[in-house]
Amino acid sequence: MPDQQPLKVGILGATGTVGQRFITLLSTHPWFTIHALGASSRSAGKPYSVAVNWKQTTPLPSLIKDIVVQECVPQAFAECAVVFSGLDADVAGDIESAFRAAELAVFSNAKNYRRDPHVPLIVPLVNPDHLSILPQQQALHSPPLTKGFIVTNANCSTTAHVIPLAALEKAFGPLDALMVTTLQAISGAGYPGVPSLDIIDNVVPYISGEEEKIEWETRKILGGISTSDTLQEFDMHADTPLKISAACNRVPVTVGHMINVSLQFARRPPPSPQQVCEALRAYQPDAQLVGCPSAPLQTITVHDEPDRPQPRMDRAFQEGAGVSVGRVRQCPVFDIKFVVLADNVSIGAATSSIINAEYAVLKGVVQ
Amino acid sequence: MPDQQPLKVGILGATGTVGQRFITLLSTHPWFTIHALGASSRSAGKPYSVAVNWKQTTPLPSLIKDIVVQECVPQAFAECAVVFSGLDADVAGDIESAFRAAELAVFSNAKNYRRDPHVPLIVPLVNPDHLSILPQQQALHSPPLTKGFIVTNANCSTTAHVIPLAALEKAFGPLDALMVTTLQAISGAGYPGVPSLDIIDNVVPYISGEEEKIEWETRKILGGISTSDTLQEFDMHADTPLKISAACNRVPVTVGHMINVSLQFARRPPPSPQQVCEALRAYQPDAQLVGCPSAPLQTITVHDEPDRPQPRMDRAFQEGAGVSVGRVRQCPVFDIKFVVLADNVSIGAATSSIINAEYAVLKGVVQ
Amino acid sequence: MPDQQPLKVGILGATGTVGQRFITLLSTHPWFTIHALGASSRSAGKPYSVAVNWKQTTPLPSLIKDIVVQECVPQAFAECAVVFSGLDADVAGDIESAFRAAELAVFSNAKNYRRDPHVPLIVPLVNPDHLSILPQQQALHSPPLTKGFIVTNANCSTTAHVIPLAALEKAFGPLDALMVTTLQAISGAGYPGVPSLDIIDNVVPYISGEEEKIEWETRKILGGISTSDTLQEFDMHADTPLKISAACNRVPVTVGHMINVSLQFARRPPPSPQQVCEALRAYQPDAQLVGCPSAPLQTITVHDEPDRPQPRMDRAFQEGAGVSVGRVRQCPVFDIKFVVLADNVSIGAATSSIINAEYAVLKGVVQ
Amino acid sequence: MPDQQPLKVGILGATGTVGQRFITLLSTHPWFTIHALGASSRSAGKPYSVAVNWKQTTPLPSLIKDIVVQECVPQAFAECAVVFSGLDADVAGDIESAFRAAELAVFSNAKNYRRDPHVPLIVPLVNPDHLSILPQQQALHSPPLTKGFIVTNANCSTTAHVIPLAALEKAFGPLDALMVTTLQAISGAGYPGVPSLDIIDNVVPYISGEEEKIEWETRKILGGISTSDTLQEFDMHADTPLKISAACNRVPVTVGHMINVSLQFARRPPPSPQQVCEALRAYQPDAQLVGCPSAPLQTITVHDEPDRPQPRMDRAFQEGAGVSVGRVRQCPVFDIKFVVLADNVSIGAATSSIINAEYAVLKGVVQ
Known part of the structure; x- marks a missing residue:
């Protein structure tokens, strides 16, 4: 990985509590570079610094301030190798499903797919080997997928x-x-x-x-x-x-x-x-x-x-x-x-998604 | 009981957290009247209002303000039918023992005698019948006692x-x-x-x-x-x-x-x-x-x-x-x-001692 | 006043923070008896105990539990000698105005009419004499009123x-x-x-x-x-x-x-x-x-x-x-x-409204 | 300064709240290296990790753990170019005076000498030029000093x-x-x-x-x-x-x-x-x-x-x-x-002392 170009990543639910933590953590990440931020239509079209009610105890990274927030639609994230989701459960189901169907790799904090029999529920310091279910998840999708999938992390x-x-x-x-x-x-x-x-x-x-x-x-x-x-x-x-x-x-x-x-x-x-x-x-x-x-x-x-x-x-x-x-x-x-x-906001949420994605990159699951 | 004169009671550790709650509760008690307040030698000799750092959320009852605080010695409590103890554990052992030996009825919040095989540990809404151990406690005391005893309530x-x-x-x-x-x-x-x-x-x-x-x-x-x-x-x-x-x-x-x-x-x-x-x-x-x-x-x-x-x-x-x-x-x-x-300060401490004493009065254990 | 019948009172915004304090205070009031409770249409028609998310540290008075909450319309409060308002500012303006127009005496915590040149802004322990503006408030109303008015208390x-x-x-x-x-x-x-x-x-x-x-x-x-x-x-x-x-x-x-x-x-x-x-x-x-x-x-x-x-x-x-x-x-x-x-919830809000109403009763302003 | 050897510094009151912040800040300082830690006789002789009740939200730096705490006497700090004091006011007066008399440069958070007419009271982002009083402080000392002085920072x-x-x-x-x-x-x-x-x-x-x-x-x-x-x-x-x-x-x-x-x-x-x-x-x-x-x-x-x-x-x-x-x-x-x-613990206390000392080094006041 160290030799590669940085991987472009997107964040869904970017203005929420978990989304803000994703931004804080990813803004200095050695492999990932924040490429797209998604939020509700109320925020879409605004610079992130305007859309967000920043509640982290470290300042909003200046490189992020002017990124224009997008609607949570796959087209806006087409270039992202990884999409992190900090979406609320009431919208995460449909959006994450659409992103997966669009062949995007989704790493989600939401609870919606945790109990899905083909979606791994991974605490990265415990069971990243559960990624092995992903080929089956892709094969059983209609139509079958080659790159898109959903990985969840736990409560x-x-x-x-x-x-x-x-x-x-x-x-x-x-x-x-x-x-x-x-x-x-x-x-x-x-x-x-x-x-x-x-x-x-x-x-x-x-x-x-x-x-x-x-x-x-x-x-x-x-x-x-x-x-x-x-x-x-x-x-x-x-x-x-x-x-x-x-x-x-x-x-x-x-x-x-x-x-x-x-x-x-x-x-x-x-x-x-x-x-x-x-x-x-x-x-x-x-x-x-x-x-x-x-x-x-x-x-x-x-x-x-x-x-x-x-x-x-x-x-x-x-x-x-x-x-x-x-x-x-x-x-x-x-x-x-x-x-x-x-x-609870780091290893309990955003950090787990990120390590899951790192592991998937190292294992070649994310391309 | 309603026909009797009010019973005089004393409070040991009167300036502490539990002692203050005793005062708040007993100052309007239908049967008991606060007769003596005991505290450390640092407080003894001072009016209660001067000795205490009052931390209750209701004002210090005005009848109590001018009571002069005593040393915790039995003589100063000789007229008390009941002595409530809110003493700290580091001093409660010796003082409560001396009060019992002086034929005083001690109802204690301290932990010192809770594990004593002859001292009842009573949560008044659970096991006041354990008062039945008291005759044995008195008989085994050296010299035997007729009125003095220690009753503890729980953590x-x-x-x-x-x-x-x-x-x-x-x-x-x-x-x-x-x-x-x-x-x-x-x-x-x-x-x-x-x-x-x-x-x-x-x-x-x-x-x-x-x-x-x-x-x-x-x-x-x-x-x-x-x-x-x-x-x-x-x-x-x-x-x-x-x-x-x-x-x-x-x-x-x-x-x-x-x-x-x-x-x-x-x-x-x-x-x-x-x-x-x-x-x-x-x-x-x-x-x-x-x-x-x-x-x-x-x-x-x-x-x-x-x-x-x-x-x-x-x-x-x-x-x-x-x-x-x-x-x-x-x-x-x-x-x-x-x-x-x-x-924790009422039924968890002072109120339990008080109900224990009320029960003892009704059962004729306190005379 | 002691010789009179209890006066029926109503409470607008009865499920809110100030409304709940009104209920706590008025449920034991010597002169006033709670007759009607008004809240938003979401609550109307439900028993108060169902409609409210009770947040007082004393229990909901049992006499109040089964009162059915009404919409905030004057007809439902026609028998009330006094109507207390704990309404939010976004609805208080129209509702309080309608109640006044219906010849009801409104004592309001809301900010809407505090700056009205004909509405007194009364802290009852300071300037209840400002009630003297009420005849002018009634006279200038269109049509002129005989009983209806609005009295506000302060922030x-x-x-x-x-x-x-x-x-x-x-x-x-x-x-x-x-x-x-x-x-x-x-x-x-x-x-x-x-x-x-x-x-x-x-x-x-x-x-x-x-x-x-x-x-x-x-x-x-x-x-x-x-x-x-x-x-x-x-x-x-x-x-x-x-x-x-x-x-x-x-x-x-x-x-x-x-x-x-x-x-x-x-x-x-x-x-x-x-x-x-x-x-x-x-x-x-x-x-x-x-x-x-x-x-x-x-x-x-x-x-x-x-x-x-x-x-x-x-x-x-x-x-x-x-x-x-x-x-x-x-x-x-x-x-x-x-x-x-x-x-801030008692003299800073509900208690002020109540004393204002008591003063108005004593001065014959409320009939 | 960058070309020089690190300067040895000492910390008085090292186990207290301000002392702990000194340690946190100085353990990664580019110029200063912690050489001696002073505390009360209760702590003296113990490794710092044993003596301290560490209350910082970052871990105790591992290099510091085994430093043996000293009594607050000048001999133990003789090699220190700078001595920072986080002492309590009840002991700071005598100790800081003794350190100054021993030709040590003391930068103190304590209040004791703030009102001394020859001691500068310096907020480093405001009035470091008040260091210019130090020659007079040294000249008027009995006996006159060449290196020892006291600089205070503010409340x-x-x-x-x-x-x-x-x-x-x-x-x-x-x-x-x-x-x-x-x-x-x-x-x-x-x-x-x-x-x-x-x-x-x-x-x-x-x-x-x-x-x-x-x-x-x-x-x-x-x-x-x-x-x-x-x-x-x-x-x-x-x-x-x-x-x-x-x-x-x-x-x-x-x-x-x-x-x-x-x-x-x-x-x-x-x-x-x-x-x-x-x-x-x-x-x-x-x-x-x-x-x-x-x-x-x-x-x-x-x-x-x-x-x-x-x-x-x-x-x-x-x-x-x-x-x-x-x-x-x-x-x-x-x-x-x-x-x-x-x-209040950084610029309000330890950081101010440290910048004062840095400024003094740059101006040649500390040698």
Whole structure:
């Protein structure tokens, strides 16, 4: 890749919260160059700096200011080797489908196609090998495709906890039960998102649809792909019927989802807390080994201090591309409990899409 | 009781967070009249209004302002029928012991004697019958006592969840597993307590000693008292080996501890979410039935809205004497999960001590 | 009034933030009984408990739950002696005008008619005598009215500072310069209002239109009414050309506007800080003297502590009907500076409307 | 400087809030290399990573972790060309004096010597020329010094507003009146600093000593140095008797002081808001022109958006070394009003000391 020309990329939903993070991250990317920005017709035709209500804590990159926002139609993105989607779910379905049909490679944060049996749901630090479903996705499309496809990445909370879970399954074999309680940042709800009257001096023990997403997506990501006849199928963690219960809370934190995890391994006796720490620290996902430039140097940082990780202190480490784990200890009910923290807007959203695309480039899936 | 003279009561640790809440609640109490206030030697000798850094959101009651603060020595409280203790743990052990030895009836929020095998640990809306251990406590004291004793109430988080748990055990029999994740208010740490730099735009996944307290205290409270020979013993929930795992988090909320609970019943099949809701709503603890004036009219308020209870919205209901439950639903791992909210300074601390004392008065334990 | 039947009242904009506060306050009012609730056509026809997204920290009064919400048309409110309006400005103009034309007495929080030369802008603890303009408002109406009128109350920030200013002008004569900087609560923006991403760990130095309102409304309220020929006219503080500069900030506080005030008197030498404190404490507005039941017992509470008033500590005092002043000291540039705090939803909005109506009842203006 | 060896520097109060920011900034400094860290005897002898309660949002630099903390005695810092002090005021007086007497060059954040008639109070983007008092400071010392001196930088709030004030005085001549109201971040109070119970859902209209500092320090910084006989003297803005009134508030913001400024120029007519904006944008302080590496590229960023600057959005720009100004508009009482934002821990503290030292190096004052 280093020898090639920069690849042109487009961003759908460019004015939204995730779209803004895409811009921040991609404006200095070593391989990708922002070529087209798509948003709603209300924004289309305006320079990006006029269309956007910029809410990042770093300034809008000056090279981006004057790019004229486009409608989200494939023609405007025809030259893009990769199209990143930060679209809202209410429009993502049709638009992403149209882009794929136009032979564009779509890497999406939206939830619409995550449960599609031919669309991979990829947390890049866990299961980028699920890209192998793409030929089938293209072949079964009507008409069949040669370049177009959709790759999704996971819900921001799912992404956070599935990374250490993958490290533990790799080291100690399958999990069989998992109880997670989230404390999720307001940025996860986009902008304007959570009204301040609902969250100052308060927490809200409910996020619509979130618990179901965590319980379902975790199985697809941690599971493998089985082949029956010639059809590939996501096995949804068939090796062990993985029971998962999630309880989701919104907390007055700007960025950084924190998750309390208790888990049980299939194997007896289970690993000790110290063995768990070692396995987490040693975890090197394929995306890191093959050289994705946005992958973190250290995928999982394990804290020894009793009171870490914390959102405000740890979210920005490694530009939010890794996850932090702490308080690894025995669970009196299950085997092990610990705390995970991830930047919900970076590795929880835009960074995951970007590493997925980097991996696809390295594997020749994106041409 | 209504026919009697008001009972004189004293407050130890009167200038602290819990002490201030005692004053707020007792200044309008129908039976009790504040007679003596005790604090450290730094405060002793000063009018209360001078000694205290008043942090309640209601004004300091004017009748209290000029009461001269005393040292925490029994002589100064000799006329008190009841002594409430909001002392810090580092001094509560010796002081409460000296007060008991001086034949004073101590109702304490401190943790020091909670694990004492002869001291009852009472959440008044759950197990006031544990007062029956007091004759043994007095008899085994050296020298034996006739009026002095110590009654403790529980940790603020324990108190919150144990009330619905008691309602469920009453209706459906013993629990056998319990997983709780707390989101606890800063007021639980007293004043000055949590530095603002640690908690604004942040959550902290650790509260020293809290998880152990929840795991241990819950068993003592929900358990019964067994008698071997002539010695009474707390059975620590002997009917079922109750497994409990707690994960505690501090959140930027002023008042109101929220707890995510997942639980499993011993009995199969377990009750449905609807049956659970009905049992929670129907729960009438003895303290309510016998007429303790500070007991809430409705012990457990069950919310039907999907996003309640919430600390800011629900903590003040019934002056913080009841608890709120919401999101009762099936747990994919255990049987049932729900959310509990309680005012950690009221039912979680001062109100519990007060109802305990009211109950003791009604039962003739306090003379 | 005590001998009369309760007066039926209606509430326009009943599902909004101010409307909810009206309901909370009026549900226990000694004179008024809630008879009709009006909201948008989206809510009309539904029971109030279904139509509303209740955001008060006290429960929805049970008597109100089943009242069916009406469209905001005069017929539905024909029996109401008083109609309170918490309508948004974009609809308040037409609706309030129609209600007045239908001979209804409207007490409005909306800004639409505050600058109307025939509509009084009344802070009830300052200038209820401005009701004297109402006969002219009715006479000039086409067709002339006998019972219908509109009375407005002021912007929430204006209300807060104008109360101590009125006390000082009463004691020491006219002011000639005023510099105010506000720290305003999020509830002042209604619901959903301020997005949490804009205000957590942040302050916003801008509130659209607010500075102009403070600068303009203060003059109308503190001014008198002059008569030229037979026409009455608000003199806009004609005795002294009162210069006012306001700077408005939004802060992450749920309820309670705080204002830093520096002021200069016309008279030389100016009063001392101590004289100012005495005048503030002694201030007894007419609404209090004539016995309006919602008027505070103490209009201005002056704090001696160096760090008070504070929103969380002082906003709820007297149910938010009074204002708190503190830090009265000399100003090195002007004469005196101090801090004011007021509950922006109570005296800053609903409570002001209610006291205005009580005063109008006592004066026979409402029949 | 680029050709020289790195200069060894020491940090006093290295474990405190300002000390930690010194370490963060200096660990990558092009000229300075951290040689010695000083703290209280409680920390002395421990590796820095053990002694410190690290509260920065970037990780502790690994090169620093193993430096053994020293007592704050001159011998341990004998090799340091520059000693930065982030000491608390209760110990800074004696320690800094001892370091100066030992011929060390001290650049201090502490308030102790700011009012000393021979110690310059320097905001590096305003008055580094005040270094010219140092020969007199050394000559009058007993015994006279050749290398030792103390340079102070200003209070964090003073620093923020004095930068645009200096730009305006440079462009339009002296100011004669100034009214400032601050909204100050909790980090300004150090750690543990402000208790969270005092500031969540709250603002506090008082910061001990802060208003006096702003009113006094502003005059020393904006003033010149006069010479009577052979003695140099700070003239405290003798050209115009500059009246200043400050009102200080603490707000729940982690980092970033915001200040509402209204000001009056001596000259009539005053400049227009547009002229003010132009002068602010054009301001290039000497520290920038001579090439101090920590000086910001743009000293004053003027925002055109109506609601900026905001602490969370703008504090980190240019690593906190510049200031942001917005809402420049006419003041109905004085001439001009605007809002200033500065990172109180960077340009408001550590960065100012560092630029002062850089300037001193470039001018040959530090050898």
